Amino acid sequence: MDSIEAAFASSRPGEPLPLGSLHQLIDLAAGRPPEERRRLLLGVADLYHSVGGQTDAPPALTEVFVAMVRAAEQDIRRVLAERLADAAWAPADLMRLLAADAIEIARPVIAASPLLLDEDLLTLLEEASLEHQVQVALRPNLGPGPARAILDRGEPAVMTALAANRTARVGAEDMARLVEKARFIAALRAPLTRHPRLGEALALRLYQWVGDALKQAIAQRFSLDAAALTAAVSQAARDAVEAADGQAAQLAAKLQAGGQLRPATLMRALREKNLDLFIHALALLSRLETEALRRALRGDSARPLFLACAAAGLDRAAFPALLREVRQLNLGLPHDPDGEAWRPPERSPTQAAYEFRLLTAPDGRPSV
Secondary structure: OHHHHHHHHHOOOOOOOOHHHHHHHHHHHOOOOHHHHHHHHHHHHHHHHHOOHHHHOOHHHHHHHHHHHHHOOHHHHHHHHHHHOOOOOOOHHHHHHHHOOOHHHHHHHHHHOOOOOHHHHHHHHHHOOHHHHHHHHHOOOOOHHHHHHHHHHOOHHHHHHHHHOOOOOOOHHHHHHHHHHOOOOHHHHHHHHOOOOOOHHHHHHHHOOOOHHHHHHHHHHHOOOHHHHHHHHHHHHHHHHHHHHHHHHHHHHHHHHOOOOOHHHHHHHHHOOOHHHHHHHHHHHHOOOHHHHHHHHOOOOOHHHHHHHHHOOOOHHHHHHHHHHHHHHOOOOOOOOOOOOOOOOOOOHHHHHHHHHHHOOOOOOOOO
16 A cells, blocks of 8 residues: 555645556455455545545545445455445445445445435335345435335335334324235234334224234323224224225226226126125116115115116126125125015016115105
8 A cells, every 4th residue: 555655645735646546556456365455445445534535535536446346355345334334434426336235235334324315215225125125214214205115115024124113204194104004014013003103093093903912002002991992993994994985986987987887897896806896886887876785785685686787787697696696795695585586577777776766765665
């Protein structure tokens, strides 16, 4: 290093180091044993720091420093990454290079480097390995932008790491998204019950999806009484039913608008285990009310359902198979104590709809 330091000392203030002298660093490193190359690179790092780091170091020195790191062995890059992890004076390009390196090298840099900006973290989330993404999610004081990007990408392992990061600046809306995702991703539940940004309202939503041990932890943390918890679970269950029903209604309307809603859609919905879609599709095809159709599905006779399907244009020969599918999804209902008494004579769709309304009328109205 003596010749290089002498070259630096001979240059005038503000004047970049001679490229020839700097390139001697790379030539000097070539062919040397690994331990010597490691000492040389760490010496260059010290030199870079001593001349003012990224703010004052000659651009050529920065360029050669980065080039030497690119050419170094993995073990040397790992040692350098650990040394520079929290350095504010290091070249930003070098820290981005190390952050995208093998995870053993990248981990301390992603965790601590003040030179990695949100856009750098977003690039890692988009382009780097799953292990890198997890490390980004665990970064102390992670900003709301990368946190939201993690939720948008929806990778369970990365979201779980984010839930475990108690210093991440997760906004209220994104915290609610994490809790909602815990409905389907069990690994999110335990870290969320301990998360400092979990409020009582979200805790009540989370309560319905966790096991007994986590239920107890939530109840103790927020001092929730049994009545409040029972009410919350009941309301959440109603919300889930309404949400599923709303999605089914939208899908049925979309199929109708696209000219794709046909009697065959009814059987397809049942075979896909989507009873809500069946009801809304039947309502649109038959022009009958959904609540009346729900009453028909709870009834003691299959005749109202047969009439609704006839009003929708379903071939009567297809009804027995449809009835079997409905009963599998609907606790065996509708019952049919009279065997095939639901088989009335041939009806037009209009007549079938009229008879259906009479049969399913609420108490106090005429029926047949």
